Amino acid sequence: MSSVEVNYLNLKLKNPIIVASSGLTKSADKVKACEDAGAGAVVLKSLFEEVLARKNIKDTYELYDHPEVYEYLNANMGLVYGSSEYCRVIEDSKKATSIPVIASINCISANWWYEYAKQIEDSGADAIELNIFSTATSRLQTSDEMERMYFEILANVKSKVKIPVAVKIGKYFSSLPNFVSNLEINGANGVVMFNRFTEPDIDIDTFTFKPAFSMSTKEEMYLPLRWIAIVHRQVKLSLAASTGVKTYEDVIKLVLAGASAVQIASVIYTEGLPVIRKMLDGIDNWMKNHQIENLSDLKGSLSFVETSKGVANHYLRAQFIEKISDIE
Ligand SMILES: Cc1cc2nc3c(=O)[nH]c(=O)nc-3n(C[C@H](O)[C@H](O)[C@H](O)COP(=O)(O)O)c2cc1C
Numbered sequence: 001m002s003s004v005e006v007n008y009l010n011l012k013l014k015n016p017i018i019v020a021s022s023g024l025t026k027s028a029d030k031v032k033a034c035e036d037a038g039a040g041a042v043v044l045k046s047l048f049e050e051v052l053a054r055k056n057i058k059d060t061y062e063l064y065d066h067p068e069v070y071e072y073l074n075a076n077m078g079l080v081y082g083s084s085e086y087c088r089v090i091e092d093s094k095k096a097t098s099i100p101v102i103a104s105i106n107c108i109s110a111n112w113w114y115e116y117a118k119q120i121e122d123s124g125a126d127a128i129e130l131n132i133f134s135t136a137t138s139r140l141q142t143s144d145e146m147e148r149m150y151f152e153i154l155a156n157v158k159s160k161v162k163i164p165v166a167v168k169i170g171k172y173f174s175s176l177p178n179f180v181s182n183l184e185i186n187g188a189n190g191v192v193m194f195n196r197f198t199e200p201d202i203d204i205d206t207f208t209f210k211p212a213f214s215m216s217t218k219e220e221m222y223l224p225l226r227w228i229a230i231v232h233r234q235v236k237l238s239l240a241a242s243t244g245v246k247t248y249e250d251v252i253k254l255v256l257a258g259a260s261a262v263q264i265a266s267v268i269y270t271e272g273l274p275v276i277r278k279m280l281d282g283i284d285n286w287m288k289n290h291q292i293e294n295l296s297d298l299k300g301s302l303s304f305v306e307t308s309k310g311v312a313n314h315y316l317r318a319q320f321i322e323k324i325s326d327i328e
Contacts, residue, residue: 002287004280004295006040008238008261009127009164009190011100013040015283016251016295017276020242020263021046021104021131021168028092035097037273038280042099043263046106046131047086047116083116087123100126102166107132107153117160127164130157131195143174150179151186158187166190168242170197171223180231190238191231192263193224215266220244225257229315232258232303248282258300 004015018041019025019034026045034042086103093101103125105116120128132153136146150167157165165187171194173179180191201212221244228239241254242263251262267275287295300306304315 002284002293002295004283004287006255006260006296006299008041008100008240009102009166010238011041011126011164013100013261015040015280016255016259016261017279018043018102018240018261018263019268019276020265021129022265022269024265024268026089028089028096031093031101032096033273034276035099038276039099040261041102041126042093043102043104043129044086044089044093044125046104047083047120048106083119086116087119090120090123090125094124102127102129104129104131104168108134114156114160117157121161121163125163127166127189128157128161129166129168129192130154131168133170133195133197147173147179147182151182154183154186154188164189166192166238166240168192168195170195171227176227177231177234180237181235184235184237188237190240190260191235192240192242193227193231194243196220196243215269216244218244218246218250221246221250221254224259225254226315228254228259229257229302230304232300233305248279248286251279251283252286252298255295255298256300256302258303260296260299 006013006016008016008018015038017039019039021043022045023030025031025034025042031042031044090101090103101124103120103123105120105128107130117128130153132150134146134149136143150169154165154167167183167188167190169179169183169191180188183191196216198211198213201210202208203210221241224241224243224245228241232239238260239258240261240263241257241259242265244266245251245254245262245264246267254262264276271278283295287293292298304313307313307315
């Protein structure tokens with residue numbers, strides 16, 4: 001019997017497929033549907049800063065500093081969680097299911113919501129995912145300052161709760177291995193690579209702004225693949241891949257690169273929840289064909305560290321240049 005059980009954030013998952021934070025996980029009923037569809041865990045829809053949620057966000061300047069806020073609130077304008085309502089979703093989800101339920105907090109500042117972290121833990125969440133995003137908009141802001149904000153938020157949360165804490169990050173960092181290592185030093189139990197933010201767009205007829213939103217494409221999976229492979233073994237924390245994961249092959253590739261788990265949203269929006277079972281069946285068949293008993297034994301076997309011993313490394317740019325030079 002092949003096993004697809006994995007360990008993510010010190011939690012035992014029956015399989016590595018997590019339904020990512022989104023409208024798909026905004027209520028206990030939806031979480032139950034994810035479990036019934038085979039998901040190994042869920043990350044609840046993010047709890048947003050209430051103050052921001054109450055504003056007329058379309059007109060606020062800060063909105064454009066934080067495009068993901070615009071997107072997520074727009075995608076779900078009716079859903080404005082208060083902290084007690086959010087805690088109820090956690091409690092109800094825990095009652096309705098037996099898979100790990102990871103709460104998610106959207107953090108854009110280092111101060112407003114620390115009180116809630118404990119309430120979230122007390123409500124029975126198995127872990128917290130901090131969905132942190134901040135954009136540098138001034139030439140005076142240094143990378144160091146920007147990164148320090150993440151560490152402050154994380155260290156503060158860690159001082160309030162005992163449950164594992166993951167940080168979901170965006171893809172723009174100068175030295176990702178160093179940054180992830182510092183997240184670990186500041187207490188992170190896991191890092192999710194990467195959040196997928198709405199990009200800004202401009203309407204050239206009305207001279208106004210609009211969010212550019214689309215579901216992810218399969219090509220986007222190569223970015224988490226590369227960075228998970230590079231970071232794996234340089235840190236001990238769990239790595240989860242998010243963005244562009246569509247098929248069972250993607251899951252296997254990401255595990256080989258070093259991921260403990262994957263998070264999916266777009267593919268469920270486009271194909272429906274049955275896609276989870278399809279992916280699990282695909283993994284199972286593949287494991288049988290390759291006579292692999294435990295999926296977790298494969299974790300990181302094709303990571304950067306594993307494959308950089310004396311051989312040309314496939315995760316680096318040189319390889320890319322070699323490849324495209326064949327294309328006339
Ligand atoms: C409609 C929608 C709502 C989302 N809401 C959230 C959210 O509240 N918090 C969060 O961290 N990510 C949110 N995300 C991002 C997803 O969790 C995921 O990281 C991203 O979509 C990339 O994965 P995918 O390629 O499988 O879609 C949302 C995504 C979508 C499509």
